[in-house]
Amino acid sequence: MQKKIIALAVAGLASTAAFAQTNVTIYGVADATYDYVSAPGSRAGGATDFKARSRVTSNSSYIGFKGVEDLGNGLKAVFQFENGLNTENGAAGAWNNRDSYVGLAGGFGTVVMGNLTGPTRALGAKLDINAGATGIGMNNALIGKFGGGSGASHFDQRLNNAVAYVSPNMGGFTGVIGYTAGYTASGLVGAETNGADSTIRGNTGWTLGANFEGGPVYVGYAYTRVEQDAAANGPAGVTMWDDHRVGAIFKIGSVAQIGALWDQHKQGYAGRSPLQQDVFYVNAKVNVGKGAIIGQFGQANDLRGGLGAVDHTGARHYTLGYEHSLSKRTTLKAVYSMINNQQNASYDFLYGVSAANSTATANAFSAGADPRGLSVGIRHAF
Numbered sequence: 478m479q480k481k482i483i484a485l486a487v488a489g490l491a492s493t494a495a496f497a498q499t500n501v502t503i504y505g506v507a508d509a510t511y512d513y514v515s516a517p518g519s520r521a522g523g524a525t526d527f528k529a530r531s532r533v534t535s536n537s538s539y540i541g542f543k544g545v546e547d548l549g550n551g552l553k554a555v556f557q558f559e560n561g562l563n564t565e566n567g568a569a570g571a572w573n574n575r576d577s578y579v580g581l582a583g584g585f586g587t588v589v590m591g592n593l594t595g596p597t598r599a600l601g602a603k604l605d606i607n608a609g610a611t612g613i614g615m616n617n618a619l620i621g622k623f624g625g626g627s628g629a630s631h632f633d634q635r636l637n638n639a640v641a642y643v644s645p646n647m648g649g650f651t652g653v654i655g656y657t658a659g660y661t662a663s664g665l666v667g668a669e670t671n672g673a674d675s676t677i678r679g680n681t682g683w684t685l686g687a688n689f690e691g692g693p694v695y696v697g698y699a700y701t702r703v704e705q706d707a708a709a710n711g712p713a714g715v716t717m718w719d720d721h722r723v724g725a726i727f728k729i730g731s732v733a734q735i736g737a738l739w740d741q742h743k744q745g746y747a748g749r750s751p752l753q754q755d756v757f758y759v760n761a762k763v764n765v766g767k768g769a770i771i772g773q774f775g776q777a778n779d780l781r782g783g784l785g786a787v788d789h790t791g792a793r794h795y796t797l798g799y800e801h802s803l804s805k806r807t808t809l810k811a812v813y814s815m816i817n818n819q820q821n822a823s824y825d826f827l828y829g830v831s832a833a834n835s836t837a838t839a840n841a842f843s844a845g846a847d848p849r850g851l852s853v854g855i856r857h858a859f
Contacts (some may be wrong), residue, residue, distance in 0.1 A: 488695040505540035510854030514830040514841040535564040536611040552583045554577035576586040587643045595636045596686025604724040604738040606773045608840040613826045613850045614796035620740045624790040627829030632720040653771045657682045688731035691729040717745040733763045750782040765783035768801035789819040808856045
């Protein structure tokens with residue numbers, strides 16, 4: 478249940494008059510699954526496979542506070558702070574490590590500044606079939622990863638040091654444009670070398686998105702581009718990264734829905750063509766009584782360009798699951814997911830198979846191994 482309280486009750490940081498018109502909503506998600514995962518089949522044989530392990534994963538559980546103050550004449554002040562939670566071991570990151578911002582909203586739209594979900598990340602999540610767009614079946618196992626790695630790709634992380642404008646809804650159409658100054662994000666993959674994650678610091682970027690939603694149809698497009706700072710700790714010779722993403726959903730009454738997502742990501746170099754890869758996903762959800770059967774298939778094609786085409790760097794991702802609603806806010810779920818890596822690829826789940834829990838994402842198997850897992854758990858939204 479969302480609980481609305483007067484901000485004076487939770488923060489005595491200003492006068493009663495300053496908070497009298499501000500409502501704060503406390504909300505969040507508690508999500509936990511028991512996962513059994515492994516990664517057999519590497520090119521080098523069983524010695525470099527990752528043996529089976531079990532774990533409890535909190536799957537992007539979080540708590541948030543958001544509020545709005547009516548300033549009059551159609552103008553409102555808005556704010557939000559979110560923090561990720563790890564139910565399996567009690568660890569938590571710094572406050573506001575998720576979507577956190579402050580801004581103004583009105584008839585002109587909304588302008589916010591902070592740590593933001595950009596349109597590329599938002600489109601990937603909307604086109605994922607799993608409850609809450611999380612877990613081992615999530616589509617970010619393949620999109621944006623340049624040949625492999627666990628965790629979310631560079632393009633599927635939040636934009637920090639960012640400012641964004643979101644248009645008002647105009648007959649089902651909405652748009653967003655954003656800029657990030659000093660973008661820091663882990664997860665960029667130097668796939669032409671060894672697939673290891675890199676950390677990008679001191680970069681700038683911009684992003685835009687357009688969406689239409691009306692009746693049974695949703696269509697979205699998003700673009701993100703990040704310019705490499707010459708002094709940043711990125712892969713040598715890289716000048717930029719960009720990502721085009723298109724997605725669509727069609728609902729068949731209250732019976733089912735189908736979706737499709739296409740993603741093309743590039744890693745640019747000075748003096749030669751960029752490294753490039755195309756990924757697509759298709760999915761479906763069929764409602765059965767109080768539950769739903771979900772299925773998702775994704776394919777990453779071989780890398781090309783850059784230092785030359787890299788053969789056998791693609792993968793296929795299969796997900797099948799069942800979600801059962803105990804109420805509007807509580808869901809039981811079971812998912813089986815498998816990635817078939819080609820011999821030079823090392824794609825992994827969001828929380829890699831070698832991760833003991835959701836506080837770690839690194840993968841520790843050789844190229845060609847095939848991550849797979851069974852996940853059962855519960856998700857509660859409040």
